[in-house]
Amino acid sequence: MKAELLARLQAAQAAKQPVALVTRLTDGLQLLWPQDEAPAPLVEAARTALQEDAAQNVDYEGAAWFIHPHNPPLRLIIVGAVHIAQALVPMAQPLGFAVTVVDPRRAWATADRFPGITLIHEWTDDAMAALAPDSRTAVVTLTHDPKLDDPALDVSLKSAAFYIGALGSRRTHAKRVARLTEMGHGAEALARIKSPVGLDIEAVTAAEIGLSIIAEIVAVRRGAALGTRARQPVAA
Amino acid sequence: MSETSEDILATAAAWRAAGEEVALATVVQTWGSSPRPPGSRLAMTASGKLAGSVSGGCIEGAVADAAKQTMASGTPQVLDFGVTDERAWEVGLACGGKVKVFVEKLA
Numbered sequence: 654m655k656a657e658l659l660a661r662l663q664a665a666q667a668a669k670q671p672v673a674l675v676t677r678l679t680d681g682l683q684l685l686w687p688q689d690e691a692p693a694p695l696v697e698a699a700r701t702a703l704q705e706d707a708a709q710n711v712d713y714e715g716a717a718w719f720i721h722p723h724n725p726p727l728r729l730i731i732v733g734a735v736h737i738a739q740a741l742v743p744m745a746q747p748l749g750f751a752v753t754v755v756d757p758r759r760a761w762a763t764a765d766r767f768p769g770i771t772l773i774h775e776w777t778d779d780a781m782a783a784l785a786p787d788s789r790t791a792v793v794t795l796t797h798d799p800k801l802d803d804p805a806l807d808v809s810l811k812s813a814a815f816y817i818g819a820l821g822s823r824r825t826h827a828k829r830v831a832r833l834t835e836m837g838h839g840a841e842a843l844a845r846i847k848s849p850v851g852l853d854i855e856a857v858t859a860a861e862i863g864l865s866i867i868a869e870i871v872a873v874r875r876g877a878a879l880g881t882r883a884r885q886p887v888a889a
Numbered sequence: 890m891s892e893t894s895e896d897i898l899a900t901a902a903a904w905r906a907a908g909e910e911v912a913l914a915t916v917v918q919t920w921g922s923s924p925r926p927p928g929s930r931l932a933m934t935a936s937g938k939l940a941g942s943v944s945g946g947c948i949e950g951a952v953a954d955a956a957k958q959t960m961a962s963g964t965p966q967v968l969d970f971g972v973t974d975e976r977a978w979e980v981g982l983a984c985g986g987k988v989k990v991f992v993e994k995l996a
Contacts, residue, residue: 708928710927
């Protein structure tokens with residue numbers, strides 16, 4: 654790889670632009686798509702690679718080509734700058750998540766408690782609308798306060814977020830479902846919310862709850878059975 | 890230390906900026922069970938620094954040897970490791986899978 658191409662690849666990553674690194678394996682010739690022009694079959698493979706976030710191998714004009722997608726990082730939006738959020742952040746980062754913490758309560762969302770993390774102090778509906786969750790975004794609400802959690806969930810349910818989780822007991826969640834139903838969300842949409850949040854590992858401490866949440870997010874992302882297992886019915 | 894794809898590239902770029910000879914190895918194809926998927930990277934220097942991985946640790950030594958040749962010659966290589974390859978026994982691809990690795994110099 655030429656240093657110049659690596660610099661362009663890094664610039665694209667810094668700008669959160671999806672790019673595919675296209676390599677002819679026979680001699681190491683490389684280009685970056687869509688910045689560089691490429692023959693149609695390679696463009697097609699580059700598109701697929703980025704869409705599916707999966708590398709592709711292509712034979713083109715008698716040579717093997719490797720198409721290596723470089724998508725922007727997955728995003729994790731945590732609503733609630735609480736103790737569990739402090740435990741969750743350092744677990745999510747090495748798993749490739751760019752983490753944002755949303756909490757209008759400035760006493761909680763401080764740089765001391767969340768060093769190096771993007772903190773947003775706006776009200777949660779405005780914050781979430783601006784963040785615009787997409788299919789590479791996970792959202793988890795941890796404030797336990799309907800005034801803060803509900804607006805964030807409302808925006809998330811209208812988005813393509815691949816994971817939506819909400820902290821709270823089954824009883825709390827049943828009340829939450831009732832409120833969100835009044836806001837116009839149907840049963841199918843509400844079934845997207847993982848609550849009680851996290852894989853059932855009998856988590857007790859903040860770190861254990863953080864672990865159960867991030868494990869559930871990975872399970873959903875990878876399509877594991879654990880991530881979609883049937884939940885116990887919600888108690889009335 | 891976290892080692893996402895972005896971090897490994899940044900590490901490789903920093904090594905080169907510091908005047909090191911750098912090679913990148915990338916998993917391009919796998920068959921059967923193998924611990925690291927296509928796209929996984931290992932960055933190496935001629936002085937022996939390593940970042941990232943292309944396997945669970947079983948082929949990194951052989952990849953590093955090939956990378957030294959590539960750093961010297963500038964010519965990229967495609968390496969095949971698998972149970973049908975004699976070299977697999979040598980380096981012990983215990984998982985029983987096959988993996989193809991592309992090695993290039995950061996020039």
